Amino acid sequence: MAEFGENSGHETEEPDEVNARNDPPELQCEAGDPVMTTARCPGLNHERRKKLVLHIDLNNTILVSDAVTGQGTVSALDNFLSTVTWGKMNKQGQWEWLSDSPSLLPPCDDAVSYYCQFGRTPGFTSGAGRRFRGVLDQHLDLLRWPEGVKGDKDLAVKGEDGRLYHWILPSFFQLFKDLVQEGWDFAVLFRTFGTDLPRVLSAVSRALNEGAHPQFPDLPDLKLSVNMTPGKIRCSKRAIVLSRGQDRVSSRDGERGLYEYFSSVQGLGGFQDHYDWWASNTFSIRGGKPLWVDPFDQNVQHIFIDDNIRQNDEDTIVQPKVFLDPGGAETRTACTSELYDITLVQTDLLRAISDPKYFTQQVKMCQENYDRNLQQGAG
Numbered sequence: 001m002a003e004f005g006e007n008s009g010h011e012t013e014e015p016d017e018v019n020a021r022n023d024p025p026e027l028q029c030e031a032g033d034p035v036m037t038t039a040r041c042p043g044l045n046h047e048r049r050k051k052l053v054l055h056i057d058l059n060n061t062i063l064v065s066d067a068v069t070g071q072g073t074v075s076a077l078d079n080f081l082s083t084v085t086w087g088k089m090n091k092q093g094q095w096e097w098l099s100d101s102p103s104l105l106p107p108c109d110d111a112v113s114y115y116c117q118f119g120r121t122p123g124f125t126s127g128a129g130r131r132f133r134g135v136l137d138q139h140l141d142l143l144r145w146p147e148g149v150k151g152d153k154d155l156a157v158k159g160e161d162g163r164l165y166h167w168i169l170p171s172f173f174q175l176f177k178d179l180v181q182e183g184w185d186f187a188v189l190f191r192t193f194g195t196d197l198p199r200v201l202s203a204v205s206r207a208l209n210e211g212a213h214p215q216f217p218d219l220p221d222l223k224l225s226v227n228m229t230p231g232k233i234r235c236s237k238r239a240i241v242l243s244r245g246q247d248r249v250s251s252r253d254g255e256r257g258l259y260e261y262f263s264s265v266q267g268l269g270g271f272q273d274h275y276d277w278w279a280s281n282t283f284s285i286r287g288g289k290p291l292w293v294d295p296f297d298q299n300v301q302h303i304f305i306d307d308n309i310r311q312n313d314e315d316t317i318v319q320p321k322v323f324l325d326p327g328g329a330e331t332r333t334a335c336t337s338e339l340y341d342i343t344l345v346q347t348d349l350l351r352a353i354s355d356p357k358y359f360t361q362q363v364k365m366c367q368e369n370y371d372r373n374l375q376q377g378a379g
Contacts, residue, residue: 057306154203190270225267259292
């Protein structure tokens, strides 16, 4: 893999500031025609394990808080519940609930989430969403910092209710142990629009290098490195530019270079994506966090885990850019539904809190679905 250093000769110009909506690229997907089946992989060795590159969001994925909006653990989880509870307006203009339990997907075609209908609603489970108060309390209890253990300055956080909670979900640290135990070659890249990245890198580094987490004191045995330098990804109509320390890669030199950069990363690191670009593209797939996918690559699989990944391309957060030919430079923007649960995972925050193996299970699901599609394409 190519290394991109100070003298690499890659584009040094920053992308244009975004003042207008980007011209939308054509979405070339059709129902029933999943992108991965386009791959042709003669001689694919399914015994050889691919390298996994995991792109992982922060807020409402591994963190139950949001520094940008000022939400602590309680209010962040309360707000999340409004995004996964469903109803509709009746003929009398009143809200009717269509389900009594949270779910990522709507229970029927005409259902809308409470959040989509009414926006952010402080104290959701104390008012209109009171039927879900038990779900909130149950998961807050699961998030509690271990009783009798002193709170860690980086890994524990005091909620609005005065109680100590995990700042980073334990299921995220369990993922490291499981992947190492199973012998996977992997890297993790945090991908966030927010401002928490430096703090997350510091906290994860302490857990991995110092054994600072009381539930995972043996993490240093995994020998995982952390790149403490936060990177940036900036987008414009002219180019996508990635920068981190002395590294600089631009799509002006071809999108293949960006794919190779991400495929070659080691250990853990992170990038702040371009929120203003997403906003200027009306929070649609056209301005989402870019993810390059090569369905012909037998050696690397990229997986993106984010709570805002949705199968409605006008309301989703990742832009999957799929290469059309082996080793080629041309990509197309694929619909989210093509890659859902293959390389794109919509975080179920409640399961991520309640199930220590949640992230491990999601990665395994993507591995199996990815390989199944490759086999179908090679058949």
